[in-house]
Amino acid sequence: MINIIVAGPRGKMGSEALRLIKQTENYHLVGCIDRKNEGMNVSDLEGLPNLDAPIFTDAEIAFQEAGADVLIDLTSPEAGYTHTRLALENGVRPVVGTSGFSDEQLTDIQRLTEQKELGAVIAPNFAVGAVLMMQFAKWAAKYFPDVEIIEKHHDQKLDAPSGTAVKTAKLIEQVRESKKQGHPEEKETLAGARGADEDGMKIHSVRLPGLIAHQEVIFGGTGQGLTIKHDSYHRQSFMSGVKLAVDQVQKVNAFVYGLENLLE
Structure with missing residues (x-):
């Protein structure tokens, strides 16, 4: 079983990630990071899959309390960078589909990945x-x-x-x-x-x-x-790549930039 936190569950990409988790047998949603709806449950929000997982507005608390193995972040460059760093600092492996990171940010994430000996996947495109x-x-x-x-x-x-x-x-x-x-x-x-x-x-x-x-x-x-x-x-086109990254990030202890590095 892979325990997953999703950042931005109400977004178009985030909600697709929730549907991926719901239909994948060995995936388990343990929490979501959202700008609002603190204390609510994913199942309480209209239009989202019926998943029993709490919503956190504080990302660090989410990583400390939810018991996640993997973060899926498909938000914005600013939020994605913050979430990625917090995930690694708390022993959670990030899978990030947010584009727009600077070279300095990518270097920083790679350094932190090596320091924590964790896998991390950042892909400009998951299709x-x-x-x-x-x-x-x-x-x-x-x-x-x-x-x-x-x-x-x-x-x-x-x-x-x-x-x-x-x-x-x-x-x-x-x-x-x-x-x-x-x-x-x-x-x-x-x-x-x-x-x-x-x-x-x-x-x-x-x-x-x-x-x-x-x-x-x-x-x-x-x-x-x-x-x-x-x-x-359709945004479903990105989910096969997200699934590949979630499965593979568990098996590597390195920084991976680009989905092509996970394809055989």
């Missing part, structure tokens, strides 16, 4: 298809060094570009020689028109209602083009 898209893009970049990334998300997403887009660019950088793309005298007549610049690659962020999570990696070569694309049409 297995998105992870494969990133790996295919890295492979393609060996042969197509001219590349642009377009990521599209719902209009309530706080960070831009997405963690998936940044992770994709970082993977491409491992195999692509640094180069500035486009005409050397190119000028933006409207600031920002060409998108963010990462090692000469351009990253474009789209935010519109109705979208979930979508990304295209577009490669251009002489006389040809290649587009690698992934779409998440």
